[in-house]
Amino acid sequence: xxxxxxxxxxxxxxxxxxxxxxxxxxxxxxxxxxxxxxxxxxxxxxxxxxxxxxxxxxxxxxxxxxxxxxxxxxxxxxxxxxxxxxxxxxxxxxxxxxxxxxxxxxxxxxxxxxxxxxxxxxxxxxxxxxxxxxxxxxxxxxxxxxxxxxxxxxxxxxxxxxxxxxxxxxxxxxxxxxxxxxxxxxxxxxxxxxxxxxxxxxxxxxxxxxxxxxxxxxxxxxxxxxxxxxxxxxxxxxxxxxxxxxxxxxxxxxxxxxxxxxxxxxxxxxxxxxxxxxxxxxxxxxxxxxx
Amino acid sequence: xxxxxxxxxxxxxxxxxxxxxxxxxxxxxxxxxxxxxxxxxxxxxxxxxxxxxxxxxxxxxxxxxxxxxxxxxxxxxxxxxxxxxxxxxxxxxxxxxxxxxxxxxxxxxxxxxxxxxxxxxxxxxxxxxxxxxxxxxxxxxxxxxxxxxxxxxxxxxxxxxxxxxxxxxxxxxxxxxxxxxxxxxxxxxxxxxxxxxxxxxxxxxxxxxxxxxxxxxxxxxxxxxxxxxxxxxxxxxxxxxxxxxxxxxxxxxxxxxxxx
Numbered sequence: 421x422x423x424x425x426x427x428x429x430x431x432x433x434x435x436x437x438x439x440x441x442x443x444x445x446x447x448x449x450x451x452x453x454x455x456x457x458x459x460x461x462x463x464x465x466x467x468x469x470x471x472x473x474x475x476x477x478x479x480x481x482x483x484x485x486x487x488x489x490x491x492x493x494x495x496x497x498x499x500x501x502x503x504x505x506x507x508x509x510x511x512x513x514x515x516x517x518x519x520x521x522x523x524x525x526x527x528x529x530x531x532x533x534x535x536x537x538x539x540x541x542x543x544x545x546x547x548x549x550x551x552x553x554x555x556x557x558x559x560x561x562x563x564x565x566x567x568x569x570x571x572x573x574x575x576x577x578x579x580x581x582x583x584x585x586x587x588x589x590x591x592x593x594x595x596x597x598x599x600x601x602x603x604x605x606x607x608x609x610x611x612x613x614x615x616x617x618x619x620x621x622x623x624x625x626x627x628x629x630x631x632x633x634x635x636x637x638x639x640x641x642x643x644x645x646x647x648x649x650x651x652x653x654x655x656x657x658x659x660x661x662x663x664x665x666x667x668x669x670x671x672x673x674x675x676x677x678x679x680x681x682x683x684x685x686x687x688x689x690x691x692x693x694x695x696x697x698x699x700x701x702x703x704x705x706x707x708x709x710x711x
Numbered sequence: 712x713x714x715x716x717x718x719x720x721x722x723x724x725x726x727x728x729x730x731x732x733x734x735x736x737x738x739x740x741x742x743x744x745x746x747x748x749x750x751x752x753x754x755x756x757x758x759x760x761x762x763x764x765x766x767x768x769x770x771x772x773x774x775x776x777x778x779x780x781x782x783x784x785x786x787x788x789x790x791x792x793x794x795x796x797x798x799x800x801x802x803x804x805x806x807x808x809x810x811x812x813x814x815x816x817x818x819x820x821x822x823x824x825x826x827x828x829x830x831x832x833x834x835x836x837x838x839x840x841x842x843x844x845x846x847x848x849x850x851x852x853x854x855x856x857x858x859x860x861x862x863x864x865x866x867x868x869x870x871x872x873x874x875x876x877x878x879x880x881x882x883x884x885x886x887x888x889x890x891x892x893x894x895x896x897x898x899x900x901x902x903x904x905x906x907x908x909x910x911x912x913x914x915x916x917x918x919x920x921x922x923x924x925x926x927x928x929x930x931x932x933x934x935x936x937x938x939x940x941x942x943x944x945x946x947x948x949x950x951x952x953x954x955x956x957x958x959x960x961x962x963x964x965x966x967x968x969x970x971x
Contacts, residue, residue: 440789441797447782448804450830451845455819456811462822509724516717526721531954532947533728535907539928540946541731546932547940548734555730585731588724639809646812649913653929663814670818670918685815696810 456689462682475683483660488687491645491662494576498583499640503633505584506591514599527596530589537586542653545582549573574655582650587640594639598632635702642692642699662688732947739940751937755945758938760927768916768924771840772909775847776902779855782848784898787859788890791868805856808849817846817915839919846915851908855901862897863890896964900957907953911946 466472479485513523549555549566550573556566572578602625610620648663657668662684668674669681742750755761790801808816820842824832832838871893875885891898916923928946932939 437789437793438797440793441786441801444782444786444801444804447845447848448807451820451849452804452807452811452816455816455823456807458819458823459815505724508720512717512720516720517714518717518721522721528954528958529728531957532951535904535954536947536950538911539913539925539932540911540943543928543932543939543943544731544735544947547738547943548731552936554734554737585728588727642809642812646814648812648814649925649929652913653932656933663812666814666818667914667918670814670821681818685818688812688815689810692812693810696806700806 459682459685459689462679463686465679465682467677467679475677475679476686478677478680479683479687484665484684487660487662487665488691490576490660492691494579494583494661495641495644498580498587498644499637501580502584502587502591502640503637506588507595507633509588510592510595510599514596523596526592530592533589534586534593537647538649539653541582541585542650545573545578545585545654549578549581574659579651579654579659582654583644583647587644590640590643591636594636595629595632598629602628631702631705635699638695638699638702642695645692645695646688735940735943735947739937739944742937751941752945755938755941760922764922764924764927767922768910768912771844771847771923772906774840774844775851775909776905778844779848779851779901779905780898783852783855783859783901784891784894785886787856787863788868788886791860791863792872801856805852809853813846813850814914814918816849817918820846821918833919839921843915843919843921843923846919847905847909847912850912850915851901851905854904854908858897858901858904859894862894866890866893896960899960903953903956903960907950910949 463475464471464473466474479488509526512518513526545553547553549571551567553573559566573582606624606628607620610624615623646663648667651659651661651664652667655664657664665674666681666684666688669684673681675681675684739751740747740749742748742754786801790797821833824830824838824842826834832842868890871889872885875889880889911925911928912923913925913929917926917929928939928942931942
C-alpha cells in the first residue's frame with residue numbers, strides 16, 4: 421500500500437482564479453463605483469474640499485423640498501397604479517379563463533411597451549391627449565373640454581398617465597411568472613380544507629405573492645424616480661421634480677453651488693437605493709417559494 | 712361572470728395602451744391640411760441630422776454590444792467555472808445600475824473624467840464617445856449579465872471546458888468556439904435589448920453633449936409639431952423590431968434543441 425504523500429498546507433498562493441474577473445472589476449470600479457463615490461463624497465465636501473454637512477442642510481429649501489416631494493409622490497402613485505392595473509391584467513390572463521392565445525402577445529407587447537420610454541413616449545402622449553391631440557379634439561367635438569375640466573398633460577397628473585405606459589407592462593412582465601408559480605395543489609389543498617376563494621387569496625396566495633408584489637412596487641418606484649427623458653420631453657426644464665432639477669444643475673449650475681448639486685444627486689441615490697434594497701431582499705425571499 | 716370581468720379588465724388595459732399608439736400614428740399623418748399623408752416622415756427622412764444622429768447612435772449601440780459581450784461572457788463563464796464564491800458580489804454589481812439613476816452615473820462621469828482629471832476622457836470627442844459607450848454598457852449590464860448567466864445555466868460549463876482542454880484548446884478557443892456558440896441565443900437577446908435601450912437614450916448623451924438620436928428627437932420635439940409623432944412611430948417600430956428579434960432567436964433555438 422503506497423504511502424500517502426505528506427500534505428503540505430500551502431502558506432499563501434496568488435489567488436489566480438480572481439484574476440479572471442479583473443477586467444469586470446476594473447470596469448465596475450471605473451464606471452460605476454468611482455463615479456458614484458465622487459458624488460457621495462462631493463455631497464459632504466465644501467468648495468475648498470473640507471468635510472461639511474452644509475450641502476445636505478442647504479437641500480432644505482422650499483424649491484428643493486418641493487422637488488423631492490413631487491418626485492416621491494409621482495413615483496409612489498405611478499408605482500401603486502402600475503402595480504394595481506398590471507396585477508389586474510396579469511390575473512385576468514392567468515386566472516380569468518381567457519384563451520391561451522392572449523398570453524403570448526400580451527407578454528411581447530409588455531416587453532415592447534416597458535422599453536418604449538423616454539422621448540418618443542412623451543411625443544405619443546402629446547399627440548394623443550396634448551392640447552391638439554387626437555382624444556382632446558374628439559372629446560371637444562362632443563362637447564367635453566379636457567382643459568376646462570382641469571386636465572393638463574404638461575402637469576403632474578399628465579406625467580402620471582404617461583409614466584403608467586411603462587410601469588404597467590413592467591409589472592405584468594414580473595408578476596405573470598409569479599402568478600404561474602402559485603401551485604394548483606395549494607389551491608386544492610385549501611379547498612379540501614374548506615376554504616372559500618376569498619380565504620384562499622387572503623391566507624394563502626397573497627402572503628406568498630406579497631414579497632414579489634412589494635418588491636416590484638419598489639422597482640417601479642425607483643424606475644419612475646430616476647426617469648428624466650420622458651418628463652423633460654413632455655414639460656421641458658420647468659417642471660419641478662428632482663431628476664429635471666439635477667439635469668438643469670449639471671448643464672448650467674442653476675443652484676449656483678456645485679456641491680449642492682452633489683447633495684441633490686446623493687439624495688436620489690439614497691431614495692432609489694432604499695427602494696431597491698427592499699426589492700432585492702424581498703425578491704430573494706419570494707424566489708424561495710416560487711420554484 | 713369571471714370570464715366577463717377578465718375580458719373587461721384586459722380590454723380596458725389594451726385600450727389605454729392602444730390609444731397613444733393610434734394617437735401618435737394619426738397625428739404623424741396629419742401634416743398636410745385636410746388629408747392624410749406621409750409628409751412628416753418625408754420631412755424627417757430628408758433631415759440630414761436624422762441620419763447623422765441615427766447612425767451615430769447605431770454605431771454606439773454596436774460598440775456597446777461588442778464591449779458588453781467581451782466583458783460579460785468571459786466574466787459570467789469564469790464565475791460559473793472557478794469562482795462560485797464571487798457570485799453574490801458580481802450579481803450585486805450588475806444590479807447597481809438599477810439602483811443608481813443614469814443621471815447620477817453620468818454626473819459622476821462628468822466630474823470624474825473632466826479635462827483636469829487622471830483620465831481626461833471628456834477632453835476629446837473620441838474620449839467622450841468612449842465614456843458614453845461605457846455609460847451605455849453600465850445601463851445594459853443588468854440585462855446582459857442576466858441573459859448570459861441564464862444561458863450558461865443550461866449548459867454544462869465544467870464538462871465542456873474539460874473536454875475542450877483535453878483536446879488541447881486554450882482559454883481563447885474555449886470561450887470563442889465552445890462557450891459563445893452555446894450561449895449565442897442569450898447573447899443575441901441581450902444584444903437586441905441593449906440596442907433598444909441605447910438607440911433612443913437621452914439623458915447620458917445630452918449631458919455629455921454628443922449628437923445622438925435621443926437628444927435630436929428632443930430638440931425636434933421642442934420646435935416642430937408633426938415630425939415628433941413621426942419619430943415616435945419610428946422609435947416604436949425599432950423597439951418592436953428588437954423585441955421581435957429576441958423572440959425569433961429564442962424560438963429558433965427551441966426548434967434546434969427539439970430536433971437534437
